[in-house]
Amino acid sequence: MDSVANGPKVYFAIHTPWFTINVTQTALTILICSILLTVLALIIRRGLKKRPGGFQVVVEKLVNMLYGLVSDTMGAHNVRFAPYIGTLFLSSMICTLLGMTQVLRSATADLSVTLAWALVTTGMVWYNSIKNLGFKAWLKGFTEPIVVMTPMNIVSEIAQPISLAFRHFGNVAGGGVLTALIYTSLGGLTSILFGWISEAFSLIPFLQIGIPAVLSIYFDLFSGFVQALVFSLLTMVYVGAACPPPAQPEVANDSE
Amino acid sequence: MWLEAFTDKFEAFVGVNPFTMLFAWVNLLILYFILKKLLFKPVKKMIDTRQKEIDDMYSDAEEAKTSSEAMRVEYEKRLESANEESEEILKRAVRRAQLREEEILREAGVKAQRVLERAEEQVALEKKRALNEVKDEVSEMAIGIAAAVIERDVDKGEHEAMIDDFIKKIGSE
Numbered sequence: 208m209d210s211v212a213n214g215p216k217v218y219f220a221i222h223t224p225w226f227t228i229n230v231t232q233t234a235l236t237i238l239i240c241s242i243l244l245t246v247l248a249l250i251i252r253r254g255l256k257k258r259p260g261g262f263q264v265v266v267e268k269l270v271n272m273l274y275g276l277v278s279d280t281m282g283a284h285n286v287r288f289a290p291y292i293g294t295l296f297l298s299s300m301i302c303t304l305l306g307m308t309q310v311l312r313s314a315t316a317d318l319s320v321t322l323a324w325a326l327v328t329t330g331m332v333w334y335n336s337i338k339n340l341g342f343k344a345w346l347k348g349f350t351e352p353i354v355v356m357t358p359m360n361i362v363s364e365i366a367q368p369i370s371l372a373f374r375h376f377g378n379v380a381g382g383g384v385l386t387a388l389i390y391t392s393l394g395g396l397t398s399i400l401f402g403w404i405s406e407a408f409s410l411i412p413f414l415q416i417g418i419p420a421v422l423s424i425y426f427d428l429f430s431g432f433v434q435a436l437v438f439s440l441l442t443m444v445y446v447g448a449a450c451p452p453p454a455q456p457e458v459a460n461d462s463e
Numbered sequence: 464m465w466l467e468a469f470t471d472k473f474e475a476f477v478g479v480n481p482f483t484m485l486f487a488w489v490n491l492l493i494l495y496f497i498l499k500k501l502l503f504k505p506v507k508k509m510i511d512t513r514q515k516e517i518d519d520m521y522s523d524a525e526e527a528k529t530s531s532e533a534m535r536v537e538y539e540k541r542l543e544s545a546n547e548e549s550e551e552i553l554k555r556a557v558r559r560a561q562l563r564e565e566e567i568l569r570e571a572g573v574k575a576q577r578v579l580e581r582a583e584e585q586v587a588l589e590k591k592r593a594l595n596e597v598k599d600e601v602s603e604m605a606i607g608i609a610a611a612v613i614e615r616d617v618d619k620g621e622h623e624a625m626i627d628d629f630i631k632k633i634g635s636e
Contacts, residue, residue: 212476213473213476214473214474214475214476214477214478215473215474215483216469216472216473216474217469217472217473217474218468218469219466219467219468219469220466220467220469221464221465221466222464222465222466222467223464224464228482229474229480229482229483230482231474231480231483233480233483233486233487234482234483234486237486237487237490238490240490241490241493241494241497244494244497244498245494245497245501247502248497248498248501248502249501251501251502251506252501252502252505255505255506255509257509257512257513266506267506267509267510270502270503270506270507270510271510273503274507289503289507290495290498290499290503290504291495291499293498293502293503294491294494294495294498294499295491297498298490298491298494314487317474317480317483318477318478318479319478319479319480319481319483319484319487320483320484320487322479322484323483323484323485323487323488323491324487324491326484327488327491376477380476380477
């Protein structure tokens with residue numbers, strides 16, 4: 208590792224007359240993440256029994272929690288979004304955790320990925336808003352509550368995916384950078400503190416053992432979980448707001 | 464179009480690679496369908512099926528309990544009525560037996576009375592006959608005695624009339 212603030216490694220580039228495609232480490236991480244989740248799903252699908260074993264109980268509990276969370280946040284009428292939210296959460300989780308292998312790089316530490324996911328969220332919001340309100344009413348929504356607010360509304364609409372993307376990206380990438388910084392500095396610290404005793408201490412940076420692991424648990428594991436949850440929750444909130452509960456059927460008003 | 468491999472090239476730390484974005488989208492889409500089909504739908508379906516089964520079981524049990532309770536009440540009622548009926552039957556039988564007993568006793572009394580009456584009749588008859596026999600014998604004896612006393616053959620007819628008269632007098636005394 209040359210620098211702690213490197214972007215994803217570029218494995219190869221495909222040059223075409225018009226543009227160049229850089230195939231990076233991120234793509235590999237995403238691929239591995241997809242394969243892992245597919246295998247996991249296959250294993251669960253094969254072992255599914257009416258009388259569940261211990262593993263299935265855990266899986267069922269988690270799936271139930273997901274559906275409960277979606278119906279609590281978005282309303283019971285929006286439960287159909289639960290599989291997407293679950294996919295998003297699991298992808299985010301695994302893509303972040305794969306960075307802990309040190310062989311791969313967290314895919315969520317690449318802005319391209321988080322921006323892609325955030326744009327999906329925004330796309331869903333816009334699609335559902337237009338579907339539920341109609342195109343004109345949706346455009347008119349930008350001028351509310353007063354016309355002067357229009358630029359602000361447009362900015363906030365554009366800021367939404369950007370803030371989503373940068374929040375996730377920044378947390379994971381920052382965590383990785385921080386872990387790498389501490390790891391490197393602990394090596395230097397070992398030789399500064401104990402280097403005068405013997406030359407061997409500068410060769411064996413024993414302070415690097417243990418301490419980075421604890422930090423990694425916070426920055427990679429915990430932060431990864433929290434960011435996946437935050438991303439999924441915000442997606443739920445935005446899309447849920449675009450899908451209000453269906454209007455109650457009007458009570459027949461038989462006057463006269 | 465050509466390929467170029469790198470060993471030591473990095474992208475910018477903060478940057479957007481359109482190809483990576485496309486790759487992320489495609490993967491998310493594929494993963495969404497795979498997980499939906501293989502994980503979320505089947506697991507959710509399994510949970511719901513089991514939940515429904517449990518609900519059914521509970522409502523069935525509730526129903527069975529209610530019906531068994533109703534049956535119990537009905538059986539108790541029936542048992543009570545059966546008890547009453549058996550008591551009634553017993554009472555009726557006892558009454559009939561009593562009636563029959565009385566009848567038998569009465570019949571026996573009547574029969575005994577009749578037997579007694581007949582016996583008395585017979586006794587009276589026997590007595591009368593015995594009396595007649597005695598009368599006859601006494602008259603003959605009297606005649607014999609008288610003949611011996613008189614030692615003469617008197618008019619038998621006259622004597623007999625006289626003796627009969629005599630006996631009648633005795634008999635009526």
